[in-house]
Amino acid sequence: MTTTKISKTLLAVVLGSVLASGTALAEDTMMNKTESTADSAGKKIDSSMNQVGNFMDDSSITAKVKAALVDDENIKSTDISVKTDKKVVTLSGFVESQAQAEQAVTVAKGVEGVSSVSDKLHVRDGKDKSVSGYAGDTATTSEIKAKLLADDIVPSRNVKVETTDGVVQLSGHVKSNAQSERAESIAKAVDGVKSVKNDLKVQ
Numbered sequence: 001m002t003t004t005k006i007s008k009t010l011l012a013v014v015l016g017s018v019l020a021s022g023t024a025l026a027e028d029t030m031m032n033k034t035e036s037t038a039d040s041a042g043k044k045i046d047s048s049m050n051q052v053g054n055f056m057d058d059s060s061i062t063a064k065v066k067a068a069l070v071d072d073e074n075i076k077s078t079d080i081s082v083k084t085d086k087k088v089v090t091l092s093g094f095v096e097s098q099a100q101a102e103q104a105v106t107v108a109k110g111v112e113g114v115s116s117v118s119d120k121l122h123v124r125d126g127k128d129k130s131v132s133g134y135a136g137d138t139a140t141t142s143e144i145k146a147k148l149l150a151d152d153i154v155p156s157r158n159v160k161v162e163t164t165d166g167v168v169q170l171s172g173h174v175k176s177n178a179q180s181e182r183a184e185s186i187a188k189a190v191d192g193v194k195s196v197k198n199d200l201k202v203q
Contacts, residue, residue: 058084074103120199160172168193173201179200
């Protein structure tokens with residue numbers, strides 16, 4: 001009789017332990033799932049924050065590079081455009097000399113956060129622009145635009161033409177390399193053109 005009571009008591013203890021373990025196991029599983037979901041949500045937030053952070057970094061780098069160029073007495077930065085994409089800085093526009101172009105690149109590389117610099121700066125041929133030179137540039141630009149407009153190959157409405165001291169800069173976008181080369185050859189054939197900077201992008 002005593003043995004039976006002991007066995008029942010042991011059985012109750014064992015069952016109680018099993019039930020307790022099962023509850024604890026279920027709680028652990030729920031906690032793991034909750035933590036996993038939180039981790040997943042956290043990673044998504046981190047990813048979004050990184051994207052925003054990268055954009056903010058690029059904007060900050062652009063501002064810092066512009067400030068650095070303005071502070072440098074050897075560079076006339078009014079004609080220099082600065083763009084930053086994933087910490088890669090692109091400098092474009094006109095400078096007075098090759099030395100200024102090289103200095104601008106050096107200054108940009110020295111800014112904190114810049115991984116590399118793409119140099120698309122053009123050197124003006126003449127330092128001082130005379131009235132006659134300006135008039136000549138205007139006439140050159142007009143003639144090139146007229147010839148592009150008359151051409152069947154080049155989509156002239158997408159091509160921007162700028163002339164500075166006889167140096168023509170073509171920008172905008174075309175549909176093929178053939179159109180880009182055609183626009184460049186038309187510009188080069190115009191009287192008064194010293195050289196052509198072809199910045200047309202093929203889309």
